[in-house]
Amino acid sequence: MVSQDMSDMTPREVRQAIREGKWTGPTAGMAPEFVQANLVIVPSDWAFDLLLFSQRNPRPCPLLEVTEPGDPEPRELAAGSDIRTDLPRYRVYRDGVLAEEPTDIRDLWRDDLVSFLIGCSFTFEGALMDAGVPVRHVEMGVNVPMYITSVPCRPAGRLKGQVVMSMRPIPAVMIARAVSTTALFPAVHGAPLHVGEPGMIGIEDLSRPDFGDPVEIREGEIPVFWGCGVTPQAALMASKPPFAITHSPGHMFLTDRKDREYSVF
Amino acid sequence: MVSQDMSDMTPREVRQAIREGKWTGPTAGMAPEFVQANLVIVPSDWAFDLLLFSQRNPRPCPLLEVTEPGDPEPRELAAGSDIRTDLPRYRVYRDGVLAEEPTDIRDLWRDDLVSFLIGCSFTFEGALMDAGVPVRHVEMGVNVPMYITSVPCRPAGRLKGQVVMSMRPIPAVMIARAVSTTALFPAVHGAPLHVGEPGMIGIEDLSRPDFGDPVEIREGEIPVFWGCGVTPQAALMASKPPFAITHSPGHMFLTDRKDREYSVF
Numbered sequence: 357m358v359s360q361d362m363s364d365m366t367p368r369e370v371r372q373a374i375r376e377g378k379w380t381g382p383t384a385g386m387a388p389e390f391v392q393a394n395l396v397i398v399p400s401d402w403a404f405d406l407l408l409f410s411q412r413n414p415r416p417c418p419l420l421e422v423t424e425p426g427d428p429e430p431r432e433l434a435a436g437s438d439i440r441t442d443l444p445r446y447r448v449y450r451d452g453v454l455a456e457e458p459t460d461i462r463d464l465w466r467d468d469l470v471s472f473l474i475g476c477s478f479t480f481e482g483a484l485m486d487a488g489v490p491v492r493h494v495e496m497g498v499n500v501p502m503y504i505t506s507v508p509c510r511p512a513g514r515l516k517g518q519v520v521m522s523m524r525p526i527p528a529v530m531i532a533r534a535v536s537t538t539a540l541f542p543a544v545h546g547a548p549l550h551v552g553e554p555g556m557i558g559i560e561d562l563s564r565p566d567f568g569d570p571v572e573i574r575e576g577e578i579p580v581f582w583g584c585g586v587t588p589q590a591a592l593m594a595s596k597p598p599f600a601i602t603h604s605p606g607h608m609f610l611t612d613r614k615d616r617e618y619s620v621f
Numbered sequence: 622m623v624s625q626d627m628s629d630m631t632p633r634e635v636r637q638a639i640r641e642g643k644w645t646g647p648t649a650g651m652a653p654e655f656v657q658a659n660l661v662i663v664p665s666d667w668a669f670d671l672l673l674f675s676q677r678n679p680r681p682c683p684l685l686e687v688t689e690p691g692d693p694e695p696r697e698l699a700a701g702s703d704i705r706t707d708l709p710r711y712r713v714y715r716d717g718v719l720a721e722e723p724t725d726i727r728d729l730w731r732d733d734l735v736s737f738l739i740g741c742s743f744t745f746e747g748a749l750m751d752a753g754v755p756v757r758h759v760e761m762g763v764n765v766p767m768y769i770t771s772v773p774c775r776p777a778g779r780l781k782g783q784v785v786m787s788m789r790p791i792p793a794v795m796i797a798r799a800v801s802t803t804a805l806f807p808a809v810h811g812a813p814l815h816v817g818e819p820g821m822i823g824i825e826d827l828s829r830p831d832f833g834d835p836v837e838i839r840e841g842e843i844p845v846f847w848g849c850g851v852t853p854q855a856a857l858m859a860s861k862p863p864f865a866i867t868h869s870p871g872h873m874f875l876t877d878r879k880d881r882e883y884s885v886f
Contacts, residue, residue, distance in 0.1 A: 400669075403669060404665075404668060404669045404672065407669065407672045407673065407676065408672065408687055408689075410676075411672065411675075411676070411684055411687055412686075412687070412697075419676055421677075422673055422676055422677070424673075424777070424778065432677075432775065510697070512689070513689065536886070539885050539886060540885065542807050542808075542885060543807075546885070547885075620804050620805065620807055620811070620812075620885055621801070621804060
């Protein structure tokens with residue numbers, strides 16, 4: 357668990373602590389109100405495909421920042437940060453296979469690496485809770501359930517796959533509020549992609565998510581599905597690039613941008 | 622002028638007429654309620670820079686579709702269309718210099734060309750007028766005034782430049798409505814970038830726009846500035862790519878997508 361001391365830190369202070377090796381755990385609950393981002397790093401000869409894939413699938417793949425080849429600093433999200441040291445844990449893939457899970461990737465850095473920082477639903481969940489909409493997996497203290505659906509992504513170059521969606525059970529009377537609240541955050545997944553019929557999107561059993569944890573669906577609640585940032589990572593790995601680095605699940609990049617900067621209003 | 626016959630045509634019918642050489646003029650007023658798009662075509666070795674530039678500057682450079690290298694069909698915007706024949710007039714640039722202005726680019730097509738279809742403020746102007754907000758250049762029957770501002774774009778690779786903004790004079794009592802109406806269209810420029818002080822963004826004389834025509838600003842009206850799709854074209858040409866093709870100003874690509882599909886709600 358994150359100590360009380362850490363949850364009071366600014367994102368910059370948290371990144372510094374991570375850089376110094378003082379924190380190697382998950383980032384949930386750290387620097388609340390600030391955007392946390394998913395990370396995918398690929399060599400430049402894969403970057404165009406991934407950028408195009410994200411442009412074509414903006415709901416599951418909302419790009420917050422893409423760096424120049426070789427530049428380790430995502431300067432719009434966090435001036436002075438270093439993508440090679442400022443996440444608590446990384447995953448390194450070779451030919452699509454997980455090879456190692458280091459806490460620092462300085463030794464692996466190359467001049468042709470391009471970093472993709474991808475929006476995360478943590479951002480709109482704060483807005484949902486502020487609007488009085490319950491977020492079950494937060495209440496339960498577990499990870500959000502995610503499902504590989506039958507909905508195809510629009511392919512791009514070598515990348516293709518199905519849309520991965522996260523699910524939150526929403527009381528029927530609050531569906532409209534949940535839709536309108538998240539629609540105002542198009543830069544971080546936006547409105548739901550599907551409401552109410554899991555079978556129509558190829559989900560046979562809600563109690564068995566492909567990633568994350570199952571959550572309770574109570575009487576009068578409808579399962580609501582949003583695009584999930586795991587989508588681009590899944591599409592990328594399926595095409596087995598020779599080299600790629602991602603964040604380790606739950607070990608995100610903390611930015612200096614506030615959640616509300618990504619709202620339409 | 623567009624004949625009454627043509628303004629009643631579907632976008633597909635208009636594209637067919639253009640493809641057959643029956644129309645080579647501007648597209649303003651054609652297929653109202655359907656999205657018209659700006660076009661920039663570059664060789665694939667420039668496509669990553671342009672895609673990255675657009676990702677970093679989404680307000681002036683809202684991408685509606687980017688094709689695979691060599692693919693002439695923007696299939697999401699208009700299935701069955703052909704980008705080489707379906708615009709009334711093109712501009713061909715060599716080393717950043719305008720070389721010719723053909724009505725068909727089949728002879729110039731190459732396997733490495735990537736087409737960028739970029740959103741146009743025609744889309745949100747319909748919403749403004751529906752909301753009762755006057756749009757002066759439409760009333761006057763002239764082109765919207767556009768200004769090269771002092772606001773820098775975020776550079777990307779070889780591309781850099783200043784944000785070009787279009788200006789519409791809005792009655793002071795309607796500024797809020799104009800902001801909220803256009804904010805709901807983040808995919809086509811979104812909310813204004815600046816309201817009310819042209820000098821702060823480097824505009825010395827509103828009566829002398831860099832592109833388009835000047836418009837009357839009446840008593841009680843405030844100049845309001847939106848990101849303009851000329852921005853990526855200006856940044857691209859300034860870096861003098863060996864080869865590029867754009868639409869000829871006002872001679873846009875008519876899509877099968879309706880304006881309202883691009884609203885957040």
